[in-house]
Amino acid sequence: MEDCFDVSDAEKEDDEEATTHLRDRFRISTISIAESEVKQNNMEISQSVVVCISDLAFKLAEQLADDLELFAHHANRKTVNMNDVILSAHRNKHLADSLRSFSCDLKAKEPQSEKKRKKSSNKEDKPLHSVLQIDP
Amino acid sequence: MKTARLPRARVVSWRREGSSFLAAVVASRHRKKGANSNAVRLSCELLRLFVREAVQRAAIIAEAEGGSKIEATHLERILPQLLLDF
Numbered sequence: 290m291e292d293c294f295d296v297s298d299a300e301k302e303d304d305e306e307a308t309t310h311l312r313d314r315f316r317i318s319t320i321s322i323a324e325s326e327v328k329q330n331n332m333e334i335s336q337s338v339v340v341c342i343s344d345l346a347f348k349l350a351e352q353l354a355d356d357l358e359l360f361a362h363h364a365n366r367k368t369v370n371m372n373d374v375i376l377s378a379h380r381n382k383h384l385a386d387s388l389r390s391f392s393c394d395l396k397a398k399e400p401q402s403e404k405k406r407k408k409s410s411n412k413e414d415k416p417l418h419s420v421l422q423i424d425p
Numbered sequence: 426m427k428t429a430r431l432p433r434a435r436v437v438s439w440r441r442e443g444s445s446f447l448a449a450v451v452a453s454r455h456r457k458k459g460a461n462s463n464a465v466r467l468s469c470e471l472l473r474l475f476v477r478e479a480v481q482r483a484a485i486i487a488e489a490e491g492g493s494k495i496e497a498t499h500l501e502r503i504l505p506q507l508l509l510d511f
Binding site for chain 1: 468475483484487495496497500
């Protein structure tokens, strides 16, 4: 019983560690996006505001992940689709439209010669591949 | 609020955010479901639009008040509508 407790505890610690790591990475990319945005407007932004925005965006990402999982589950799929993402923004018409046009861009880039094979085989592999890149 | 189309300049930051979002999906108790790579890219786009909108709206408020630095009070002003919009 004690062992069991230890294991779950260690797992939790690992999870927390991964989450803080993710949060830091997320913050870095948010800072770079915000800085470039601010530069275009010829303004400055205080660091605390950027940190706040990045925490907000992280929360949004968590919520979004929950939503997407539910959507995919509801459609009896095992993988999350582009339509799920667009669906998650359905309350805001402008946002949904711009996401839709972005998805069209992505679709236009992808299909080359072996569209079907790519779709059937790479669906499962690609996420794992990207995860391997992140880890270090 | 209208969201403008994006210039292609910031692929690097987009990629970074993509990786962290994907890891967020995978790492935080969502191990059962995978995600289509395009879906991940699209979610990054959503998150990036969120950040852009936050900064731009705050910048509008800051400009209206005559300052050139975005402070926390400016963010506070736009926060409710921003959270309703996303």
